[in-house]
Amino acid sequence: xxxxxxxxxxxxxxxxxxxxxxxxxxxxxxxxxxxxxxxxxxxxxxxxxxxxxxxxxxxxxxxxxxxxxxxxxxxxxxxxxxxxxxxxxxxxxxxxxxxxxxxxxxxxxxxxxxxxxxxxxxxxxxxxxxxxxxxxxxxxxxxxxxxxxxxxxxxxxxxxxxxxxxxxxxxxxxxxxxxxxxxxxxxxxxxxxxxxxxxxxxxxxxxxxxxxxxxxxxxxxxxxxxxxxxxxxxxxxxxxxxxxxxxxx
Numbered sequence: 001x002x003x004x005x006x007x008x009x010x011x012x013x014x015x016x017x018x019x020x021x022x023x024x025x026x027x028x029x030x031x032x033x034x035x036x037x038x039x040x041x042x043x044x045x046x047x048x049x050x051x052x053x054x055x056x057x058x059x060x061x062x063x064x065x066x067x068x069x070x071x072x073x074x075x076x077x078x079x080x081x082x083x084x085x086x087x088x089x090x091x092x093x094x095x096x097x098x099x100x101x102x103x104x105x106x107x108x109x110x111x112x113x114x115x116x117x118x119x120x121x122x123x124x125x126x127x128x129x130x131x132x133x134x135x136x137x138x139x140x141x142x143x144x145x146x147x148x149x150x151x152x153x154x155x156x157x158x159x160x161x162x163x164x165x166x167x168x169x170x171x172x173x174x175x176x177x178x179x180x181x182x183x184x185x186x187x188x189x190x191x192x193x194x195x196x197x198x199x200x201x202x203x204x205x206x207x208x209x210x211x212x213x214x215x216x217x218x219x220x221x222x223x224x225x226x227x228x229x230x231x232x233x234x235x236x237x238x239x240x241x242x243x244x245x246x247x248x249x
Contacts, residue, residue, distance in 0.1 A: 004216045005034035006246055007061035008239055009187065009227035016235065017042050025052050031240050032247065035059035037185075037225050038086070046083035053084065061223040062088030062159075062185055064128065067098070067107075070114055078121050088185060089118060090126045090159050099132060104143050108150045115155030126185055128159040134168045148179060157182045161227070163189035166207045167197055173211055176219055184222040186212070188242070189229075199228050201238050203245035213249055 008028055010017055016024040021042045028036060035058050041049050053060060063086050065077050070091060081089060091111065098107070115125035133144035141149070148158060158179050162172040176183055190205035192198045202209055216224070224246065231238035 004221050004224055005059070005061070006032075006243060007035040007037050007059075007223050007225045008033050008243075009037040009039065009064070009225050011039040011064070012226070012228050012231070012239060013235060014039065022052050025056050025058060027236055028239075029056035029058055031236070031243050033058065033226075033243060035061040035223065037061045037090075037223075037227075038063040038084075039092070040064075041080075046080040050084050060084040060086035061225060062086055062090050062126070064090045064092035067091055067094065067110075071110070074114065074117065078118065078123065081123055082121070087122065088124050088126055088157075088159075090128050090185065092128045093130065094132070099143070101137055104137065104146060108147055111147065112151045112155050115151065119155060124157055124184065125155065126157045126159040128187065129161050129164055131164045131168045134165070134170055148182070153182055157184055159185040159187060159225075161187040161189060162207050162209075162212055163187070163191050163199065166191055173208065173215065176212065176215055180219055183219045185225055186216075186221050186223070187225050187227050188212070188246070189227050190242075198232075199230050201228065201233075201245070202226065202242035204241075209245075210249065213246070 013024050021044060063081060069077060077089060118125045127147055129144050134142045137143055137146060160172060160175055165172045165175055188202055188209060190200040190202050190207045190209060192200045193206040226239060226242045228238055
C-alpha cells in the first residue's frame with residue numbers, strides 16, 4: 001500500500017450521521033481512517049465539525065457540495081471549507097433534469113468560473129462522476145470528456161469513481177492516466193462479479209483495485225476515498241473490511 005491517506009465518504013454512513021454525527025466520526029477514527037469526505041454537516045456548524053475532527057485526529061479530505069449550493073452560497077461554502085481545513089470541494093451529482101446537451105454546456109462554463117474563484121481562495125474544485133456522464137453527446141464525446149476537456153485544467157480536477165466507470169465498461173486506469181496531474185481524489189468502490197453488479201467491499205469484487213492503488217504516487221493522488229453507496233452487511237463492518245483491505249496493500 002502506498003503512503004496515501006484513506007478517507008471515508010460520509011454518504012456511506014448517512015443514516016448513522018443523521019442519528020449521531022459525533023459518534024460516527026469517533027467510530028471512523030477508531031477503525032483507522034485518516035480523514036472524511038463530507039456530504040453535509042447534519043445541522044452542525046463548521047466550527048462544531050472542526051472540533052469533532054480535531055478531537056478524533058481526523059482530516060477533512062474534501063466536501064461534496066451540491067450544484068445548487070455552489071451556485072447560491074459559494075461564499076458560505078468557502079468560509080466553511082477554510083474552517084474545517086478542506087482543500088477540495090467536489091460537485092457530486094447532476095439530477096436527471098440537469099443532463100441535457102445545453103445543461104452540460106452551461107455546467108462546463110459554471111465549473112470553469114467557479115473553479116477559478118475557489119482557486120483564488122486556495123481551494124480546488126473537482127467533479128465526481130456516475131455512469132450517466134459516459135453517454136455520448138452530439139459531438140461524439142462523452143459528457144465526462146467534455147467536462148474535463150473543455151474546462152481549464154487548473155480550475156477543475158477529477159474525482160473519478162472507479163465503480164461507475166467499470167460498470168459502463170470503461171477502464172478506470174485509462175481515465176486516471178488520461179487526466180494525470182488532475183486526480184487528487186479517487187473514489188474507491190468495488191462491484192460484485194454477478195449480473196447485478198452491486199456495490200461491494202474493496203477486494204471482494206471485479207474492479208481492478210490493486211492496479212489502481214499501484215498508480216497512486218505516480219498520479220499524485222492525495223486521498224483514497226472509500227465509498228459504498230449501499231451495504232448489505234452492517235455498514236461499519238463493510239467500511240472496516242474495505243479499510244483493512246487497503247491497509248494490507
